Amino acid sequence: MTAEMISDHEFSLFQELMHTLAGVYLPPNKKSLVWTRLSRRLRDLDMNCLGDYFRSINSGRNPLELQRAVDLLTTHETYFFREPQHFDFLVTPILSAPRTGNDFRVWSAASSTGEEAYSIAMLLMQQLGATQSWQVFGSDISIDAVEKARAGIYRTQRIEHMPDGYLQRYCLRGIGREEGTLRIKDEVIGHVRFAQINLNRPLPDIGTFDVIFLRNVLIYFDTPTRQQVVERLVQRLKPKGWLFIGHSENLGNVTTSLRQCQPSIYRRT
Numbered sequence: 001m002t003a004e005m006i007s008d009h010e011f012s013l014f015q016e017l018m019h020t021l022a023g024v025y026l027p028p029n030k031k032s033l034v035w036t037r038l039s040r041r042l043r044d045l046d047m048n049c050l051g052d053y054f055r056s057i058n059s060g061r062n063p064l065e066l067q068r069a070v071d072l073l074t075t076h077e078t079y080f081f082r083e084p085q086h087f088d089f090l091v092t093p094i095l096s097a098p099r100t101g102n103d104f105r106v107w108s109a110a111s112s113t114g115e116e117a118y119s120i121a122m123l124l125m126q127q128l129g130a131t132q133s134w135q136v137f138g139s140d141i142s143i144d145a146v147e148k149a150r151a152g153i154y155r156t157q158r159i160e161h162m163p164d165g166y167l168q169r170y171c172l173r174g175i176g177r178e179e180g181t182l183r184i185k186d187e188v189i190g191h192v193r194f195a196q197i198n199l200n201r202p203l204p205d206i207g208t209f210d211v212i213f214l215r216n217v218l219i220y221f222d223t224p225t226r227q228q229v230v231e232r233l234v235q236r237l238k239p240k241g242w243l244f245i246g247h248s249e250n251l252g253n254v255t256t257s258l259r260q261c262q263p264s265i266y267r268r269t
């Protein structure tokens with residue numbers, strides 16, 4: 001499978017599609033990645049031309065296949081307790097400060113397959129317990145990722161960054177045919193809800209949050225999209241709420257409604 005099997009024109013069609021739909025900018029060096037990700041799908045559908053595949057998903061008559069293409073063309077790399085400084089910051093100063101409201105809500109706004117949302121939930125279970133009211137909401141544009149997140153089942157190779165004790169306390173190890181997997185315990189899953197949400201569109205009514213994790217997704221957006229997405233999310237932060245972005249990301253001048261407290265940590269003014 002080589003990049004030559006996708007023409008510049010075909011690549012530009014998918015580039016435009018992903019930008020219009022998801023706000024995702026696919027730079028020219030992603031040409032072979034687009035081919036690699038779509039070619040298997042083409043084989044499954046017994047098609048041999050990306051142009052035909054594009055026309056079928058762009059016709060408006062095949063929304064499920066269009067979603068499938070979006071799922072394939074978005075990058076879902078994630079793992080438990082990624083960028084641990086944010087989890088430390090959640091404990092101190094956020095959770096250690098006196099709180100006014102009685103419901104603590106965190107949104108993992110590009111939750112991929114759920115590892116980020118469950119990392120937050122395990123930490124909140126540890127810090128706040130089952131008696132206090134708290135919720136984690138996870139969302140992603142990819143339906144496939146959201147379904148995997150809802151299942152809460154992972155390969156055990158994925159847990160290397162999980163702090164000691166969390167595995168025993170909040171996960172069940174698979175046995176027999178499920179050997180090599182772990183399942184998040186129901187007591188944690190019960191606090192977590194997932195939905196498919198496209199951050200590049202007006203947001204549904206999901207309430208407001210004390211903390212929003214918007215990590216490792218802004219890198220895929222161009223500056224105007226980044227600006228719109230951040231403005232949209234800031235409206236969903238409670239007053240003085242916190243926004244975390246990935247350590248390799250930068251808000252630059254995208255919003256005046258946030259004050260930077262540390263690199264990658266912002267607070268609503």
Ligand SMILES: C[S@@+](CC[C@H](N)C(=O)[O-])C[C@H]1O[C@@H](n2cnc3c(N)ncnc32)[C@H](O)[C@@H]1O
Binds near residue numbers: 139214
């Ligand atoms: C690299 S993962 C980041 C996962 C997690 N936040 C982390 O930091 O480990 C990026 C996720 O952003 C999602 N994504 C891309 N564009 C999106 C959009 N417009 N709306 C919602 N999610 C989007 C992708 O589907 C993917 O699951």
